Amino acid sequence: MPxxxxxxxxxxxxxGEEIPExxxxxxxxxxxxxxxxxxxxxxxxxxxxxAGGEGDRAFARYYPTIAVDGCEKRCAARGxxxxxxxxAVSVVVSELAxxxxxxxGSARRLSETGxxxxxxxxxxxxxxxxxxxxxxWDRRSGLSLHDxxxxxxxxxxxxxCSCGSGIPVKVVEVAGRQIPLVxxxxxxxxxxxxxxxxxxSTKTELMQAARIYNPIPHDEESACAEAILxxxxxxxxxxx
Amino acid sequence: xxxxxxxVPCSGIGKxxxxxxxxxxxxxxxxxxxxxxxxxxxxxxxxxxxxxxxELSSAEAITLDGCVKAxxxxxxxxxxxxxxxxxxxxxxxxxxxxxxxxGISELDESGRKLAHALAEEVKELVENMTxxxxxx
Numbered sequence: 521m522p523x524x525x526x527x528x529x530x531x532x533x534x535x536g537e538e539i540p541e542x543x544x545x546x547x548x549x550x551x552x553x554x555x556x557x558x559x560x561x562x563x564x565x566x567x568x569x570x571a572g573g574e575g576d577r578a579f580a581r582y583y584p585t586i587a588v589d590g591c592e593k594r595c596a597a598r599g600x601x602x603x604x605x606x607x608a609v610s611v612v613v614s615e616l617a618x619x620x621x622x623x624x625g626s627a628r629r630l631s632e633t634g635x636x637x638x639x640x641x642x643x644x645x646x647x648x649x650x651x652x653x654x655x656x657w658d659r660r661s662g663l664s665l666h667d668x669x670x671x672x673x674x675x676x677x678x679x680x681c682s683c684g685s686g687i688p689v690k691v692v693e694v695a696g697r698q699i700p701l702v703x704x705x706x707x708x709x710x711x712x713x714x715x716x717x718x719x720x721s722t723k724t725e726l727m728q729a730a731r732i733y734n735p736i737p738h739d740e741e742s743a744c745a746e747a748i749l750x751x752x753x754x755x756x757x758x759x760x
Numbered sequence: 761x762x763x764x765x766x767x768v769p770c771s772g773i774g775k776x777x778x779x780x781x782x783x784x785x786x787x788x789x790x791x792x793x794x795x796x797x798x799x800x801x802x803x804x805x806x807x808x809x810x811x812x813x814x815e816l817s818s819a820e821a822i823t824l825d826g827c828v829k830a831x832x833x834x835x836x837x838x839x840x841x842x843x844x845x846x847x848x849x850x851x852x853x854x855x856x857x858x859x860x861x862x863g864i865s866e867l868d869e870s871g872r873k874l875a876h877a878l879a880e881e882v883k884e885l886v887e888n889m890t891x892x893x894x895x896x
Contacts, residue, residue: 535771536801537782546773550865565772567802567831571838595803602806628786 529557529649530564530585532607534596540624540634541590541613547630548613548641549588556646560653570599584608584652586645609648613641692747694740701734704748708755718753726752763819764798765844765886768836770826771802776861777849778826780871784849784878785824792883796890802832805839816841820889822882823847845885852878 533549536542553561564585587597587607597610617624617637625631630638690704707729716722727745730736736744769785772778789799800821804812816836822845823832833846852874853859861871 533773534801534803535773536803537769537771537785537799538801538804542801542803547865550773554865563774565774565831567771567835568829570802570806571829571831571834593804593807595801595806599803599806628783628790 528583529561529608529652530583531561531645532564532566532569532585532587532596532600534587534589534594535566536590536595537627539590540621540627540630541617543590543627543630544613544617544624544634544638544641545588545590545596547635547638548645551638551642552645552649556642557649560649564600566596566599569603586611586648586652588613588641588645590614608652611641611645611648613637616641616644690751692744692751694747695743699744699747701730701748703734704730704751708752711752712756718749718756722752723749764796765793765889766800766816766819766821766841767797767824767882768800768802768821768832769824770832772826772831773864775826776864776867776871777853779864779867780849780861780875780878781824781826781832783867783872783875784882787876787879788882788886792879793886796886802835805835808839813840820844822885824878824882825849844889847878847882849874849878852881
């Protein structure tokens with residue numbers, strides 16, 4: 521049975537070892553991962569990302585990411601954009617805590633003030649995570665898709681994935697347009713194996729699952745739900 | 761004047777051994793060989809800035825990696841730097857089987873000891889590279 525992981529947000533800390541702000545990024549991200557949003561976040565290893573970690577690059581192409589940088593050089597944000605896609609959110613510690621860097625302590629050992637900044641930055645990151653999980657997001661531009669129509673520019677059967685595994689895509693017709701929906705074949709398989717019949721109740725669940733992986737504007741939800749249910753019915757009948 | 765040896769630790773935040781590499785780099789650059797070494801953040805290398813390229817091209821580097829993926833060594837080489845020694849924390853672990861580090865945000869005592877053991881190995885390498893015991 522295919523595993524469909526819940527949508528998660530990737531956190532990329534610059535981890536800049538030279539300045540206390542870099543340490544703040546590292547500790548703040550760890551706090552979000554360990555205690556504030558453990559179910560909804562993963563860390564993307566910046567060095568592995570830069571060294572050619574295909575899995576990490578693929579994740580950042582597919583899921584929203586938050587780059588957390590210590591200074592205005594924005595190594596994490598720029599590295600992510602260079603090797604994968606634009607981060608959905610870019611947090612810069614020196615902009616959030618513009619006070620004298622030395623007040624934060626040293627890069628090796630943060631002061632009490634520095635640890636307070638860690639908490640503040642972690643809270644800020646956690647808030648962004650919540651927003652990203654609720655708001656449709658364009659992985660290419662890093663922008664919200666609340667007000668834009670569903671993309672029609674490509675009709676791939678498999679979403680490009682640098683790890684080579686590929687993420688299956690199903691193209692469905694919504695209001696006369698061909699729309700590629702990522703992961704839909706996996707969702708269909710999972711639902712069928714769970715014995716879910718193609719009815720109104722299942723339609724709601726299908727939409728919830730599809731929305732995890734696809735940005736669907738509010739004004740197209742109804743038409744999209746009908747299209748997905750229609751495709752699911754065909755899938756169950758083996759005529760897909 | 762000879763350039764300082766660049767100490768480039770893995771900057772991973774997902775494993776204890778990455779934290780050991782980082783702490784080991786701090787011990788070398790702040791305590792054991794502050795006059796002969798300089799810590800270089802890995803993330804900085806991605807930007808390909810002129811200043812960083814010059815620094816990389818004019819000095820040798822010792823990379824400290826937390827896992828076999830050897831990101832620090834790969835990134836330095838990819839940026840055109842000369843890796844004089846590529847150390848793996850795992851190798852240091854094998855030489856000190858009694859030390860089993862844990863903790864990421866904050867290393868436990870075992871992790872701190874391992875970082876010091878790593879740093880001592882780096883210190884020897886730095887002394888060999890720069891000749892003599894200038895900091896001793």
